[in-house]
Structures are given as structure tokens and as C-alpha cells.
Amino acid sequence: MNIGDAAKAAGLPVKTVRYYADIGLVRAPDRSPAGYRRYDEAAIRKLAFVRRARDFGFSIEECRELLSLYEDRSRSSADVRAIAATHLAEIEDKQRQLAALHDELAHLVEACRGDDRPDCPILDRLG
Amino acid sequence: MNIGDAAKAAGLPVKTVRYYADIGLVRAPDRSPAGYRRYDEAAIRKLAFVRRARDFGFSIEECRELLSLYEDRSRSSADVRAIAATHLAEIEDKQRQLAALHDELAHLVEACRGDDRPDCPILDRLG
DNA sequence: CTTGACCTTCCAGTAACTGGAAACACTAGC
DNA sequence: GCTAGTGTTTCCAGTTACTGGAAGGTCAAG
Structure with missing residues (x-):
């Protein structure tokens, strides 16, 4: 999926998705030969996760923490x-x-x- | 009054007073020969006015409007x-x-x- | 005469994007 | 094969309201 479709799927503006990639919050897992960012299911789920967390008012840094907890299967709910x-x-x-x-x-x-x-x-x- | 005393009197950080001068919100009415900003009573009243308005959550642009209404003796309360x-x-x-x-x-x-x-x-x- | 506090300007950074320019890529229609 | 239109890339700048810091000039006290 190119960035436009990924953004649509996650409910975010394209610019924002690119911004999240720039700051290393959610990177595109791959690039096409032409250099287009390619997003897979997992990346899109992460984007959507961040969008919801942002809707809840979590800061980007808090999102980063939550995301790492989200990805860590051994994390504690505490x-x-x-x-x-x-x-x-x-x-x-x-x-x-x-x-x-x-x-x-x-x-x-x-x-x-x-x-x-x-x-x-x-x-x-x-x- | 130099900027430090004016800032203290208005209850604002010096940096902020300088910033307000830069953006033309509340300019110092005069400068000393050495280039120090000199504030008089009226300017300090304006600074304090802005501080209170900011405390009320008015934006800088709203403060600018309020300030011009505040200074305009013929303004309407509406x-x-x-x-x-x-x-x-x-x-x-x-x-x-x-x-x-x-x-x-x-x-x-x-x-x-x-x-x-x-x-x-x-x-x-x-x- | 030196020390320390105060002042100046300018540059850069903050949070979280958003807008725009210039250039390259891809698709559809002719 | 060409062209138009859309999508994508990077980079730069702007937003809000300051805040921090550097380099340097000024002033009053001892």
C-alpha cells in the first residue's frame, strides 16, 4: 500500500503519516524501487493505534511509549x-x-x- | 523603568515583555541613550492588562483587539x-x-x- | 578597576503538524 | 508514444507563544 491508501486506511492525513515516519514514530517497513513508502497491515494498524491515542490526547512521546508497550508481548498492563x-x-x-x-x-x-x-x-x- | 522592573511590576518574565515588544503588542515608549527599553506607567498597565487577558485564555491576537478597545475611549462595550x-x-x-x-x-x-x-x-x- | 547584575540583539528550539515548491513516478486515454 | 492528471518524493518555511542561550555592551557598588 502506498502512503495515500495507508493514510486513508488509518484515518490520517498523508502529511501526518510522512511526519510520523520522519520522527521515527511509525516508519514504512519498505520502499518501492521508485522510493515510494510501502505500508503493510502491521504498519497501518500502528498508524491507526497512534491516531486513536492522539484522539485521546496522548502526546507523541506518550504514543511512542504506548506503541512500544503495544508491540512488546511481555509488557505488563501496569x-x-x-x-x-x-x-x-x-x-x-x-x-x-x-x-x-x-x-x-x-x-x-x-x-x-x-x-x-x-x-x-x-x-x-x-x- | 527598565525592562526588568517593568516585567516584575506586570508579573511577566523579561523575555516575554521583550517578545511582546517585538511583535508590536506592547512597545516600550522610549529607549535610554544606551538603548535600554524604558517603560512608563501606561505601558506597564498595558503589560499587566495583557497578562490578565492571557490568564483568561485570550490569544495574542485577541489581546491585541482587546487592547485597542481598551485604549479607544469611544469603543462600545458590545x-x-x-x-x-x-x-x-x-x-x-x-x-x-x-x-x-x-x-x-x-x-x-x-x-x-x-x-x-x-x-x-x-x-x-x-x- | 573589577565584579556582578542587567541590558541588547540574534539564533535556535519547543509540539505537532501544515502548506507549498520543484521534481520524479505512475496510470489512463488517445 | 504522448500527454494529462494524480500521487509521491524531498526540503523549506510557517504556525503559537514563548523560552534558552550566546556574545557583547552598560551600570552601580566596593
Whole structure:
């Protein structure tokens, strides 16, 4: 499979697949005589794996770790769980920050009349 | 005031203040004979304004808009409100995405025994 | 007069791509 | 066999909002 079909199969843009190859995350296992990257089933599965992990918000480096655990048949589930749990804690942290932000900003927007006059509690608060 | 004191007063790293000057967000109103940036009260107020707006998650470009509204004595509060409301909607959107992510991932972490065995629902789900 | 803190500019790197240019490869139709 | 169109290659640059570091100039204190 050429890169275009592989990308389609994995649900990724071609550019991204090439990028993943460049950074050594998922390399094409082979090249055609003309130099075209050729992807097999296993490589496409890895690409799809990375796409899903990225959808879950895992960073590229986390994906690299997960991928090596994924490929290592003797890995323990504890390792994977640790990565996921850390990531989950980060998400919860971000959620808290976002909630605080939201409440403050919502207050300001509510307090702002939003008319033609220059009185604006939002600017007052910022300035 | 030199850049160090201005940065301290505004609660920003020196590098960031210099960066804001470079991109024309908040320029130093003057330079010393030796070429040192000199900040006055007004400039420091603008720097602090930007810091707070950034804390609220406004992008640099949004800060630029807010700043020009902030400086424009004839501006209407509606303009400011519109920017803030748009930003609020983005925050809410991100909150929803994060919540969905959180629930899915929390499920997986919960389902994973996290022991020495290779059975791992997290990897199963990703792979 | 020297030391140390502060300032300057410029260059490079971060995360994770994305866009574009120039050139080569492949396929279909005529 | 030729041509058009699409797919592929590499490389370079840009994105966001800084951050780190190097090389060198400035200033105040002792």
C-alpha cells in the first residue's frame, strides 16, 4: 500500500503519516524501487493505534511509549495503566482550570450590558 | 523603568515583555541613550492588562483587539462583549470535549487491572 | 578597576503538524 | 508514444507563544 491508501486506511492525513515516519514514530517497513513508502497491515494498524491515542490526547512521546508497550508481548498492563492514569490526572487538572476560567469569564459577560456605551465590566476587570 | 522592573511590576518574565515588544503588542515608549527599553506607567498597565487577558485564555491576537478597545475611549462595550462571548463559547466547547475524553479514559483505567499480566483493556481498545 | 547584575540583539528550539515548491513516478486515454 | 492528471518524493518555511542561550555592551557598588 502506498502512503495515500495507508493514510486513508488509518484515518490520517498523508502529511501526518510522512511526519510520523520522519520522527521515527511509525516508519514504512519498505520502499518501492521508485522510493515510494510501502505500508503493510502491521504498519497501518500502528498508524491507526497512534491516531486513536492522539484522539485521546496522548502526546507523541506518550504514543511512542504506548506503541512500544503495544508491540512488546511481555509488557505488563501496569505500565500502560500508569501512563493512562497520569494522563487522566492531567486532563482532570485542565478541567479544573477551565472550569474556574469559565465561571469568571461567564460572570463578566453576564455583567456586561453589551450596548453602545463604553462602560464595560470586562475591560474594567482586565485593566 | 527598565525592562526588568517593568516585567516584575506586570508579573511577566523579561523575555516575554521583550517578545511582546517585538511583535508590536506592547512597545516600550522610549529607549535610554544606551538603548535600554524604558517603560512608563501606561505601558506597564498595558503589560499587566495583557497578562490578565492571557490568564483568561485570550490569544495574542485577541489581546491585541482587546487592547485597542481598551485604549479607544469611544469603543462600545458590545465589541468587547462579543470577543469575550466568542471566547467563552470556545471554552465551553473544549470543556465538553475534555469531559467526553475524561469519561472514556477513566473507564479504561478502571477496567485495567494494572498487574504484571499483559492483558490490558487500554491497549485492546487502542489497538 | 573589577565584579556582578542587567541590558541588547540574534539564533535556535519547543509540539505537532501544515502548506507549498520543484521534481520524479505512475496510470489512463488517445 | 504522448500527454494529462494524480500521487509521491524531498526540503523549506510557517504556525503559537514563548523560552534558552550566546556574545557583547552598560551600570552601580566596593
